[in-house]
Amino acid sequence: MARARLLLCLTLLVVTAGCASPTTSDPSTATSPSTATSVASPVTETTAGTTGSPVPSTRPVATATVVDVVDGDTIKVRFEDGTRDTVRLLGVDTPEVYSENTPDEFEGVPDTDAGRQCLGRYGERASEFATDRLAGETVRLGFDENEGRRGYYDRLLAYVYLDGEQFNYRLVAEGYARMYDSSFVERDRYADAERAAQEANRGLWSCVTAVADGGTTTTASDGETADFGDAPLDVTVHADAAGPDGDNLNDEYVVLTNTGSTTLDLGGWTVADAADHVYTVPDGTTVAPDESVTIHTGEGSDTAGELYWGRASPVWNNDGDTVTVRDGDGTVVTTETYS
Template identity: 55%
Template structure:
C-alpha cells in the first residue's frame, strides 16, 4: 500500500474514533467544532431551498416541539438541535404574546398561541420524525446556543423546513444576525399580511380547539382569482376501517362564482400540515365541484387523488385550508 493511501486510511480511522461525521460531498463535520467547510467547487447555497453542499446527513429521532428536534448521526451519536431563525409558540411553557407582533396580551391571545404551538409541533412530527434530513450551520451564528443545543437549518424533501415554518405562519422570525434573515423576514411579512397561521391570533380569537371552532375564518372570496371558491365538504370518517378505505376520506371544493378558476399550484392543507398540491391544468368550472381523495387513483376532471398511504383527515375534528398559488388563504372549513 502506498504512503498516501496509508495516510488516508489512518485519517479515516481517527475521524471515526473521534465521533466525527462525513458530510455529503466529502466535507468533515465534528458536532462540536466550527462550521463545516464545503469541498472546493461545491458552489453556494440558495437562501431558502437548496440543500447545502456542506450539510450533514442525520436522522430525526425525536421531535421535541415545533423548533427543536433530537438527531442521530451515522455513527450512532445523538444531539439536540434548535432550528435557526425561527421561534414557534411554546408547548411546555407559557406563551408571551408580546413576542408575536400584534397578538394581544389577553387570555384569548395566549390560548390562540398555545394552539399554534401544538400545531407547529404536530407539523414537525408529521414531516420530520424518523426522516433523514440534512442539517447546516450559519457563519453568523454560534455552533451552539442555550442549553448547549446545536443551531441548525434543517433541509428535508427539497426545501428548508425552517423557512416552511415561517411561510406557513407556524413560527415567527427571531431577531438575530443569521445569514438568511432577509428571505425569512419577507416570508413572515407575507404570512402576517394574509393572517396565516398564528398571525390570525392578532384579533384575539382562540384557535380551533378540535370541536370545529375556527380562528379568524377567512372569507371564501379572499382573492379576486379565487372568488367564489369554497371548501364545500370534509368527509374525514371513511366507511369501515379508514386505513382500508382511504379514498372515502375526501375534501370537496366548489366554485360558487360565475367564471372558471385555474387551480394549478393551489394547495389544501389539513390541521397537521399535510399538503395536497393541485396539479397543472386543473380548472374548476363555474358551479362545479372537485373532490380530492386521500388515497391513490387516476385523476379525472371531477376527482383528484392525494396519494397518501395512511388515514390523514382527523375523525375527531379537522380544519382544512385552501390557498391559492401565491399562498393566500382563499377558504377554510372545520368539522
C-alpha cells in the first residue's frame, strides 16, 4: 500500500513539473526577435515621421505652359490636360505694380514718396523681366511641403523652372524681388541670395538710396555724391546683328550715352546681361555730356568711343534680355530690359 502511495506521489510530481516548465514550441511558430521588431516598427516610423521628417524635395513634378504673366511673381498657366491655374511663385515678393508699395517690407528702403516710386519702377521691371523670360514658355513646377499647395486667393504655390533653372531664385539673386518671409524649404539659400543683392545694391535694393527726383544716390570714390538713377546714363542695345549673330559679333553692341551735365568716368564699371556675362570697362574710359561709348561683343582695338568685349559668341538675346550697369563699387547705376 505504501509502495502504491509512493508511486502515485512521484507521478503527480512529474506531471506538475511538466506543467510548470517551458515547453519547446515548433520553430515554425516561434516568435523571433526580428518578428517582434517588425511588429513594433510601424509605431517607430510614425513617431520619427512627426518629429523629424527629411527636407522635402522641391524638384519639378508638373509641366505647364505660361499663358499670361500677371506681374513679377504671379503667372497663369495651362497644364497638359488643358486645365488652367494661377501660380504664385514661392519664396519671393516683387514690388507692386497695380497698387502702392510699402517700403517697410523692403529692408532699408526709405518710407518716402521717392522710395515708393523707386519700388514701383522695379515692380514694372520685374514684370517685364518675367514676361520676357516666361510668357509662352513651357515650364516645370515644383512644390514645397512646408507651404502647402494653395495660398491666398486659392493660387497655386510653386517653384517655376525654366530650362532647368529655378526662376524664383533668379528673381531674388538679380534684385527683382525680396525673399518672402515664410518657412519655405529654400529659405536659407534665398536669404544668401538676397543678402548678396543687398550688398551690391542690385536691382530694387538701389532704392535704399532713393532721392526725391526719382534717381538714387551713391557715394563716389572722392566722397562726393553722384546722382545716377534712370538719368544721366541712357542704355540702348542692338542685339540682332545682320546675318547670323555668331558671324557678325561686332554688329551686336550696347551704347551708353551720358545724358547728364558732367563727364562720367566709366573706368572699372561693368556691363552684364541677365545670364551674368560681365564686361569691365577699361580704366581711363570717360564719356562727356551728350557723348556715347559703344561696347561691341566681338574683338577689335579700343578707341575713345568704341570698345570691344572680345567674346567668341553672342551675348545679348534677340528675344529679350536685361542690361545691368554697375559702377566700380558694384552699385547698380541703371538697368534696361528690352524685348
